[in-house]
Amino acid sequence: MRFRRAEKSEEPEINLIPLIDVVLVIIIFLMLTTTFTKTGGLEINLPTAASSDAATVSNEIVVAITAAGDVIINQQPVADRRIEALAAALGKAVPSGQQNPVVVISADAKAAHQSVIDVMQAAQRAGLAHITFATQLTSP
Incomplete structure (x- = not known):
């Protein structure tokens, strides 16, 4: 009687390509669904003056x-x-016949922040909605 030898079975191997695909899908899902929270505060963009001619x-x-x-x-x-x-x-101080005047606040660098806030609140109470801050030209 002739016995057949058992054929060698293939060694098990781990296919990494599906694993990489799943990880990439999870990363993409997390990137799309993650929300970034902003801290409570004011965004302040400091103005810069680009020209030497000031508009009056x-x-x-x-x-x-x-x-x-x-x-x-x-x-x-x-x-x-x-x-x-x-x-x-x-x-x-509102010019006669003028509507919506602009309040230009020019505060010293060492002025108290509360003084600027007080002027802004006073402008709000006076019904002046347009407020801007004076800037100093930067030296080249």
Whole structure:
């Protein structure tokens, strides 16, 4: 009797290509479904002046804040620093016949942040919605 020898069975091997496909699909899924949260705060883009010619606007109210916290509206000092007094002074500084004047705040670098906030609140109470900040030209 002739016995057949058992044929050699193939060695088991692990096919990595399907494993790589599954991992890539999982990575793509995570990238698409992940949300990034922003921290609560203000985004501030600091302005830069590109040209040396400053545009002049006829209906603007210039508010200067000194390092000591003194407020000067259209070159007229305001004695009282309270928000109500600043709002009244801003209301009087509105050019006659002009609608929606622009409030230009020019604060000293060492001025208290609270002084700037007070001027912004006073402008809001006076009904002035357009507020901008003066910039200084950067030296080349």
